[in-house]
Amino acid sequence: MKPNSIVSFFLLIALLSLPLAAGAKELAKDNYKTYCIQCHGLQGTGMGLNIRDMSVQPRDHTDVKAMGTRNDAELFKVIKEGGFAISKSVLMPPWGDILTDDEINDLVIYLRDLCKCKYGG
């Protein structure tokens, strides 16, 4: 085997093992199920398990009007950095230590699918 072939071989092995080392990307629906439903509810309507004593109720993700007032960058920011980052409730926590940027982008797309809306209506 030539030196170049050996280098290529080890590079390939390293590339193949990268996703495992970094943690495989999860599907948006699975991340939503694990992290969002506890407050935003099984139907995504903001009627989650935890809401009874909350001073601010979670966003209804099926609310076309409300979801239409947020652009994708704001949705990304609030998921990653929490409600406080966009002057909203601290009850919405930051998920940036668990979700990758790629997974958060997928969640934004998932939210647009839930509300069947886009920014501005």
Added chain:
Amino acid sequence: MNYRIFYIALCTFAIGCASLSAHAVAGDGVGILSERCASCHDMKGPAPTTLAALWQRKGPDLFYAGNKYRQAWVEAWLQNPKRIRPAGMFYISHIKPGEKRDMVDASTLSEHMKLNAADAKAVADALAEMKENSALLKAEKHDPSMAPGPLGEMMFDKFFGCMACHQIEPGFGGLSGPEVYTAGARLKPEFMLSYIRNPQAWDPKTWMPNKHVPDVSIQKMVNYMIELSKEDWDEAE
């Protein structure tokens, strides 16, 4: 004939001994953990790194139990177990849509087994030896002098929003996380400091977010939980 009877008795005794050695005997904490607990609790680690694995978890991981729990609490709790997580280990498996909000589906929850005093002590002793993640604990120093005062509850409710998922008294707070009003009696202070500081260091896929709480506030919150746990919640309930 006598030899035949002696031979049968010897065989019976040998089979009995083999059977005994294959099952945990009273007071054998490691054996009890292996035989009766391992089907729901992970004794070896590491913690789940995928959601699929996370969803399969039936009870708290125990491979760092010696760094997490107060031993006396474990011994007492095993003799009189009470639910700590109102919606079970993974809430999504135990909820259903309700009229005003999603509700816990109690029919899906099961009771934790109860041990006698000798077995509870043996298991508590064995769990105390299970100390993965010790480096995380050693990085913490609990300061009991940092009294939370009236800010304790404010921090939980308003500043950091912990009550969204945790109950700070029976019947008040969220249900997807474990109750915190007993946490101070249940958990070692250094574990609470470390877990609040970085939940993912202990459990990479947990649905408890890292809220980047400043150290001073973490110390005060831990002391607040220790104070909370001194109330007689059994009486209150």
